[in-house]
Amino acid sequence: MRREILVSATPQESWVALLEDNQLVQIMLDRPDQGRMVGDIFLGRVEAVLPGIQAAFVDIGTEKAGFLHVSDLNYEDEDLEDGDDNGEAEGDGKKSGGGGGRGGRRRPTKYPSIQENVQKGQTILVQVTKEPISTKGPRITAQVSLPGRFMVYMPYSTHVGVSRKIEGRDHRSKLRKMAKSIVKPTTGGMIVRTVGEEVTKKKLGNEYGRLHESWTKIQARAKSQSAPSPVHREAQLISGVIRDLFSDKFDAVRIDSKATYDEVKEYVEGVDPELLERIHLYDGPGSLFDKYGVEEEIQQVFQEKVTLKSGGHIVIEVTEALVSIDVNTGRFTGKGKKDPEQTILKTNLDAAREVAKQLRLRDIGGIIVVDFIDMESKEHREMLVHEMRTQLGRDRARTKAYDVSALGLIEMTRQRVRPSLFQSLTSICGSCGGTGRIYTPATVVRRIERSLTRVASAKDEKLIVVRVHPEVALRVMEEEPGLLKRLRGSTRLQLALRDDPRMRVDEFRLLAGPAETDVTDKYVAA
Numbered sequence: 001m002r003r004e005i006l007v008s009a010t011p012q013e014s015w016v017a018l019l020e021d022n023q024l025v026q027i028m029l030d031r032p033d034q035g036r037m038v039g040d041i042f043l044g045r046v047e048a049v050l051p052g053i054q055a056a057f058v059d060i061g062t063e064k065a066g067f068l069h070v071s072d073l074n075y076e077d078e079d080l081e082d083g084d085d086n087g088e089a090e091g092d093g094k095k096s097g098g099g100g101g102r103g104g105r106r107r108p109t110k111y112p113s114i115q116e117n118v119q120k121g122q123t124i125l126v127q128v129t130k131e132p133i134s135t136k137g138p139r140i141t142a143q144v145s146l147p148g149r150f151m152v153y154m155p156y157s158t159h160v161g162v163s164r165k166i167e168g169r170d171h172r173s174k175l176r177k178m179a180k181s182i183v184k185p186t187t188g189g190m191i192v193r194t195v196g197e198e199v200t201k202k203k204l205g206n207e208y209g210r211l212h213e214s215w216t217k218i219q220a221r222a223k224s225q226s227a228p229s230p231v232h233r234e235a236q237l238i239s240g241v242i243r244d245l246f247s248d249k250f251d252a253v254r255i256d257s258k259a260t261y262d263e264v265k266e267y268v269e270g271v272d273p274e275l276l277e278r279i280h281l282y283d284g285p286g287s288l289f290d291k292y293g294v295e296e297e298i299q300q301v302f303q304e305k306v307t308l309k310s311g312g313h314i315v316i317e318v319t320e321a322l323v324s325i326d327v328n329t330g331r332f333t334g335k336g337k338k339d340p341e342q343t344i345l346k347t348n349l350d351a352a353r354e355v356a357k358q359l360r361l362r363d364i365g366g367i368i369v370v371d372f373i374d375m376e377s378k379e380h381r382e383m384l385v386h387e388m389r390t391q392l393g394r395d396r397a398r399t400k401a402y403d404v405s406a407l408g409l410i411e412m413t414r415q416r417v418r419p420s421l422f423q424s425l426t427s428i429c430g431s432c433g434g435t436g437r438i439y440t441p442a443t444v445v446r447r448i449e450r451s452l453t454r455v456a457s458a459k460d461e462k463l464i465v466v467r468v469h470p471e472v473a474l475r476v477m478e479e480e481p482g483l484l485k486r487l488r489g490s491t492r493l494q495l496a497l498r499d500d501p502r503m504r505v506d507e508f509r510l511l512a513g514p515a516e517t518d519v520t521d522k523y524v525a526a
Helices: 169-182 194-198 200-225 236-244 257-270 273-278 292-299 340-362 378-392 421-425 441-458 471-477 483-491
Strands: 003-009 014-020 021-031 041-050 053-058 066-069 123-130 140-143 151-154 160-162 189-192 229-232 252-255 280-281 305-307 314-318 323-328 367-372 399-404 409-414 461-466 493-497 508-512
Touching: 003 236, 014 236, 021 236, 053 229, 066 123, 140 305, 151 200, 160 169, 169 189, 169 194, 169 200, 169 280, 189 409, 200 229, 229 441, 236 257, 252 257, 257 273, 257 280, 273 421, 323 340, 340 367, 340 378, 378 399, 378 409, 409 508, 441 461, 441 471, 441 483, 441 508, 461 471, 471 493, 483 493
Parallel strands: 003 252, 066 140, 160 189, 252 280, 323 367, 461 493
Antiparallel strands: 003 014, 014 021, 041 053, 041 123, 041 229, 053 066, 123 140, 151 189, 305 314, 314 323, 367 409, 399 409, 461 508
16 A cells, blocks of 8 residues: 655645545644644643542633543552553554653543542643533643654653554564663653654664653743643644654655755654655645645535445534434445345445545544444444444544444444544534524515514514515515515505625515614514
8 A cells, every 4th residue: 555645834724634545544734823732731720620520620721721530630550550461552642743642551440539639729730632622621631741753751650561553462572671671760651652663772762861851841841830831832733743654654755845845854864764765845836735636635525425436425414412424325226136235235335434534534533323224134234343443443543433233323433632624624604503504585584574573563663674685585576476565464564675685595684764774683583
């Protein structure tokens, strides 16, 4: 499989696209006004402690206070176990561009109460693990960690782990032994990252020393400042991607900005000079994203309906509570009508691959429910779950897919660290309020009728001009030509209808008196 990283950078925004065999599989965006926070470390002040939910709200200087759960406090290493029986970390414990997770440590099964560890007004050093999303503030942890190229440094721990994505028991054992020889009892633990698979002891030791020095500076900065205040900013998008992702598993990095190209080359030369020849400056005609068809694919991530190669399609709908995905055969009927089970299986397997791709591409997280086409065969259901989990295994975000439920659904979760691409690039429609639907002209006419009845009941107005969209006016003239006459008789109002192409189809205004004073809000129900 050919894998490439495309970087498009301007002072206003930075885009990073990941391609697999020339197909876009992930897109990331960073804008200065969006304020990426994951991985940032703050000196915060505890605003409130809530024993009922075993959590605290911490003021870190953002619009909404950070949410700190009791499970995200620091605990002694003897209270913790390794990520599994081999003592390996669960992945790298990071997402690109920062993290701040709990590394490879398993949380204890029972915690002391939150009020025993945290008090209102207390200052505490915390790290952001999840961006503010919708109405929720940032998720934070006191288990601070610093990501490097080859390792994740954990200053409050002496734990040593190795990424599960590094294969081979003997090789992992060798890396763990090397890491343990570097870690000192009072200087912090580490997780060897997937990129550090072939790292030398010298490189690992140098990075451990550099991160430990950074932590010392962070502590000094925290002591000299008053809460709430930031004490450390995580690497920006492009720097984070190159640090976390770029390895010999990628064939090329293509960058369209000379300044960014120089920065990336300088960094890679210091940490992995063998990769320098894979970094390319794009200076061809047109944009880099247009050349590789990325711009067109970005537009498609806003569509609810996604066509499958088999001819079927999936429909993705995002709600406040969860994401629902429906699978349909569409026009696909298979090679014949004698074996519909095979047709359904092929569509479902095709959909499983597309669902996994779309989750990465749109950066959708949280609870996800996929309604696959019902299958009678237990073997086919097991094949579907296996395919779903295999495809999700290529996702850097943590995912978990459950078996097919009694209703034929596959329920799953995907790590949500920041708002999805759809949320980042769009805003709620002013016409429909985010529902995706607006009132029909017929419905608008009935709302006008009810509003005029309220005007008549109030007996405050005599002359009303109703201003509407031309489509609504046309509806009245063609479908209900006697409406105004009937309303004049029933309300005893002097009525006039006026069209205005600047208005929305589902909008109307009531203008009263010779001065045409807008009285809509007074008589129209919300």
